[in-house]
Amino acid sequence: MENMLHLAPTSRVPLDCFVLPRDQLPPAMSPAVVSLPVIDMRRGRDEVRRAVLDAGKEFGFFQASPRINKQVVGHGVPEQVLRDMEAVCEEFFLLPAPDKAEFYSEDKAKRNRLFSGATYETGGDKYWRDCLRLACPFPVVASDTTKGDWPDKPQRLREVVEKFIVLARRVGMELLRLLCEAMGLQPDIFVGDISGGDVIININRYPPCPSPRTMLGLPPHCDRNLITLLLPGAVHGLDVAYKGDWIKVEPVPNAIVVNFGQQLEVVSNGMLKSIEHRATTNSVKARTSVATFIMPTPDCLIGPAEEFVGEDNPPYYRTVKFRDFVRTYNVVKLGSGLNLTTNLRNVQKEISSK
Ligand SMILES: O=C(O)CCC(=O)C(=O)O
Numbered sequence: 001m002e003n004m005l006h007l008a009p010t011s012r013v014p015l016d017c018f019v020l021p022r023d024q025l026p027p028a029m030s031p032a033v034v035s036l037p038v039i040d041m042r043r044g045r046d047e048v049r050r051a052v053l054d055a056g057k058e059f060g061f062f063q064a065s066p067r068i069n070k071q072v073v074g075h076g077v078p079e080q081v082l083r084d085m086e087a088v089c090e091e092f093f094l095l096p097a098p099d100k101a102e103f104y105s106e107d108k109a110k111r112n113r114l115f116s117g118a119t120y121e122t123g124g125d126k127y128w129r130d131c132l133r134l135a136c137p138f139p140v141v142a143s144d145t146t147k148g149d150w151p152d153k154p155q156r157l158r159e160v161v162e163k164f165i166v167l168a169r170r171v172g173m174e175l176l177r178l179l180c181e182a183m184g185l186q187p188d189i190f191v192g193d194i195s196g197g198d199v200i201i202n203i204n205r206y207p208p209c210p211s212p213r214t215m216l217g218l219p220p221h222c223d224r225n226l227i228t229l230l231l232p233g234a235v236h237g238l239d240v241a242y243k244g245d246w247i248k249v250e251p252v253p254n255a256i257v258v259n260f261g262q263q264l265e266v267v268s269n270g271m272l273k274s275i276e277h278r279a280t281t282n283s284v285k286a287r288t289s290v291a292t293f294i295m296p297t298p299d300c301l302i303g304p305a306e307e308f309v310g311e312d313n314p315p316y317y318r319t320v321k322f323r324d325f326v327r328t329y330n331v332v333k334l335g336s337g338l339n340l341t342t343n344l345r346n347v348q349k350e351i352s353s354k
Pocket of ligand 1 (some may be wrong): 202229232237238277278287291
């Protein structure tokens with residue numbers, strides 16, 4: 001518990017271990033400003049599905065928000081639900097240390113826990129992030145005993161998080177349906193085990209960092225699940241890889257950042273991309289973000305769907321159980337180039353040769 005960054009005065013944190021080796025430090029920001037596409041889901045269905053598909057092919061990311069300002073999407077999560085979620089996450093991290101101590105665990109197998117750093121193996125490199133990770137079986141049942149070890153403080157945390165999860169998952173599933181329609185597929189190919197695992201949320205806290213130029217909040221990584229919905233918060237900190245450089249994501253009020261996971265890349269046989277992203281830090285303001293991961297069930301076999309395979313289009317990915325994929329793809333190889341996205345194919349070779 002003493003290594004939780006949001007609790008320790010910076011003067012007490014041994015900083016050297018957070019400084020990333022120079023060759024692993026990400027390249028400087030490009031001066032060119034590129035924005036993530038922002039899609040208004042309240043427009044005509046045809047227009048929306050085309051926009052979602054285009055964004056998926058080019059960026060693997062886009063923003064969905066409820067206000068039209070040339071940008072956003074009517075994603076359907078009421079503003080009050082977003083406000084409650086932000087507030088309750090803030091309140092959690094502001095609780096006195098003893099109220100959080102029982103949730104702290106370094107055991108990565110634990111479903112619900114509070115911890116510091118990255119969940120990937122990072123070869124000893126440390127990252128400037130604390131995280132409350134909660135797993136919610138789907139469908140959500142209010143009395144579910146597996147949520148018994150969720151924090152009971154702040155008092156309204158369970159209720160607020162559950163409500164948010166239900167609505168965020170609905171947005172994710174609707175986007176998947178739109179993608180299917182845009183690709184001319186049955187609208188329900190992402191319904192079932194492929195999206196039926198736990199919904200996991202990471203409530204990330206990045207406290208002010210003493211050396212943002214040499215430390216990262218999270219290493220460059222691709223999400224291993226199907227699709228992710230991120231509340232990025234009002235403070236900058238999310239970067240997305242794009243054409244060998246990084247796009248700094250400009251938070252749009254009330255927007256949800258949507259990020260295609262690796263299983264979407266696999267199922268679509270590479271048509272849709274799962275793109276690397278990272279969290280940077282700043283020295284002034286704490287940042288909180290909430291990532292909601294729609295997950296396959298552990299035993300779900302996932303490979304390119306037959307609709308994406310043909311004579312001119314052989315399967316580029318192996319079909320493996322999701323649990324085997326996650327076990328193998330847990331190492332972040334910093335410094336091996338910006339575009340780790342497609343090392344997915346090599347990783348899969350490792351899986352199938354085991
Ligand atoms: O905090 C962010 O903006 C990114 C979070 C993220 O990538 C994660 O939780 O896996």
